[in-house]
Amino acid sequence: MMKEKVGQVFSIAKDNPPVAGCTISKAVTQGEHQVTYFSLAAGTDISAEIFPYYKLVLVTDGQVNVYGEDDLDCLLSTGEGIVTPINTPLGFKTASGVVYTEILVPTTDKINAVLKVGETFRLADLVPYQADKIINMDLIQSDELKLVVMSFDQGTGLAEHAAPGDAIIFALDGQGIITYEGQDHQIQAGQNFHFAQDGRHRVQASTPFKMALLIDLTA
Numbered sequence: 001m002m003k004e005k006v007g008q009v010f011s012i013a014k015d016n017p018p019v020a021g022c023t024i025s026k027a028v029t030q031g032e033h034q035v036t037y038f039s040l041a042a043g044t045d046i047s048a049e050i051f052p053y054y055k056l057v058l059v060t061d062g063q064v065n066v067y068g069e070d071d072l073d074c075l076l077s078t079g080e081g082i083v084t085p086i087n088t089p090l091g092f093k094t095a096s097g098v099v100y101t102e103i104l105v106p107t108t109d110k111i112n113a114v115l116k117v118g119e120t121f122r123l124a125d126l127v128p129y130q131a132d133k134i135i136n137m138d139l140i141q142s143d144e145l146k147l148v149v150m151s152f153d154q155g156t157g158l159a160e161h162a163a164p165g166d167a168i169i170f171a172l173d174g175q176g177i178i179t180y181e182g183q184d185h186q187i188q189a190g191q192n193f194h195f196a197q198d199g200r201h202r203v204q205a206s207t208p209f210k211m212a213l214l215i216d217l218t219a
Contacts, residue, residue: 001166002035002194002216003027003028004168005194006169006184006199006200007183007194008193009187009191009193010194011190011191011192012195013061013190017099018062018097018098019039021143021175022039022044023038023040023041024038025037026039029166029216031144033054033103033106033142033145033218034103035168036101036102037075037100038100038102039098039099039123040093040094041094042095042096043057044093044094044120045092046093048067048089048091049089049090049091050087050090051090051137051169052087053086053100053105053107054084054106055083055084055103055104055105056102056140057076057092057100057103058080058083058123059076059080059098059100060101061075061078061097061099062077062098062099062100063076064077064092064098065092065094065095066082066084066091067087068089070085071119072085072088073074073077076100076118080122081090081121083105083115083116083117085117086107087166093177103140103147103207107140112138112139114126121175123210124172124173124189126139126149127149130151130153132156134150134151134152134157136149137150139212140172143217145217146215146217146218147214147215148209148215151208151209152176152208152211154206154209155204157202157203157204158202158204160202160203161200162198162199162200162201163197163201164195164215165215165216166216167194167215167216168192168214169192169193169195169213170212170213171189171190171192171210171211172210172211172214173189174209174210175189175210176207176209176211177185177203179201180199180200181201181203182199189210195207
């Protein structure tokens with residue numbers, strides 16, 4: 001179960017501001033697909049360590065350098081992400097401060113080929129808009145976790161349905177309306193929404209709208 005407020009719009013960045021001189025982590029889920037929010041103050045770092053699994057890093061606000069061996073030194077800004085390499089020293093540092101979400105991804109998970117390990121990407125750029133259409137791309141798939149990115153042309157939407165697991169929406173572009181358990185919530189780029197397993201919801205695009213959907217299927 002995700003440790004996050006349910007049924008209301010929120011902001012990961014605003015709810016997890018950096019504290020001067022500190023690095024902060026908040027685990028939202030546990031297990032091999034653990035989801036964690038990190039807040040690093042300006043001039044702080046997490047020293048390089050070796051991990052036997054991939055890390056999917058999604059920057060919510062600010063900038064962070066992901067560094068390690070083999071000339072890995074990527075600067076990620078708001079809206080950008082990276083899948084980090086495995087079994088090699090890996091660290092994080094920021095000059096100006098950053099808030100990011102980290103998702104642990106076992107090597108047994110299916111990762112879409114559009115995500116190149118060690119290369120930065122923008123979630124909002126992974127799917128285009130098309131007139132009168134909804135476009136869906138699975139980025140990570142396993143029996144326990146799924147990450148999807150979607151685009152909605154203005155006026156399109158998903159009919160009401162129940163969530164197969166706890167889920168967090170990352171609004172990436174434009175504006176939409178999430179109807180959750182009969183109540184409408186306006187959401188826009190940079191904001192988030194959490195619905196619980198079996199929560200009834202629908203999504204409608206007020207403008208061309210893009211979002212990522214992280215589903216925890218262990219709930």
